[in-house]
Amino acid sequence: MSGLAHASPDELEGRPEETPMPSVLIVDDDPDFQAAMAELVRGEGFLVETATSLAEAHAIFKLRIPDVVLVDLTLPDGNGLELLSAVEGPGAPEMITRTRQIPQHQKEKRQ
Secondary structure, eight states: OOEEEOOOHHHHTTSOTTSOOOEEEEEOSOHHHHHHHHHHHHHTTOEEEEESSHHHHHHHHHHOOOSEEEEESEETTEETTHHHHHTOSTTOOEEEEEOOOOOHHHHHHHO
C-alpha cells in the first residue's frame, strides 16, 4: 500500500509559499525498514511517499515524479533497477538503491 505523508504546519514554518517541499519516494517491501526510513527522511523536511512494489512505484510515477527515489533492489515483482528506465531524462529524480542479504531460513518462510 502506498501513501503520501503531508507536512505539518511546523515543518512548513519559515518556508516561502512558492517553494514546494522536496519529495522522496521510498520503494521497499520491508515494512519496518520503510517506516524507519520514512520517519528519518520526514525529519529532514521531505514529503514522503511509499510503495511496496514496482507496480505501485510506476503508478506513482504516472501521477508525479518525486525529487528522490530510495529503492530496494529486491522487490516482490522485480528488480528495483527497473525504475531507472521509467524516469530517464531531464527532471529525472536522484535514485538511491539498497539491498540486503536475506538469510536462507527467512527466504523459505516468505515462500
